[in-house]
Amino acid sequence: MSKKNKMPSQRQLRAGELVRHALVDILAREELRDADLKGVSLTLSEVRCSPDLRHASIYCVPLGGKDTATVIKAMNRCAAFLRGRLGREIEMKFTPKLVFEIDTSFDEASHINALLHQPDVQRDLHPAKDDGVDS
Numbered sequence: 001m002s003k004k005n006k007m008p009s010q011r012q013l014r015a016g017e018l019v020r021h022a023l024v025d026i027l028a029r030e031e032l033r034d035a036d037l038k039g040v041s042l043t044l045s046e047v048r049c050s051p052d053l054r055h056a057s058i059y060c061v062p063l064g065g066k067d068t069a070t071v072i073k074a075m076n077r078c079a080a081f082l083r084g085r086l087g088r089e090i091e092m093k094f095t096p097k098l099v100f101e102i103d104t105s106f107d108e109a110s111h112i113n114a115l116l117h118q119p120d121v122q123r124d125l126h127p128a129k130d131d132g133v134d135s
Helices: 010-029 068-077 079-089 105-116 119-125
Strands: 042-049 055-062 097-102
Touching: 010 042, 010 055, 010 079, 055 068, 068 079, 068 097, 079 097
Parallel strands: 055 097
Antiparallel strands: 042 055
16 A cells, blocks of 8 residues: 555544644634635635644635635645644644645535436436336
């Protein structure tokens, strides 16, 4: 198994959740000065930490999904500021370097939901009760 496919450790998962919760609190309190972030609400769905906990990828999407690429670029411009605030909030040996990425899981879930509601799929999921076979 390659390192890319390796499952995160419990330590990485705990650190990711710690960082996610702290960032949510920081974003709720702080007013970010970037013009592209004015009036934008974000959903931070997941934080994945590197094995050494020095890097964190934050998967997020703006509510409503509008201007996603612009918002992610703006969040990455604010990453150093947020890292500074994060260092005061969490108790970790190192404050991880933050990289914001687009969370596509909501789009994937919506696509799967649409597929499951197609008539052909519904027919296969709920076959007719009388299909001509004797019991």
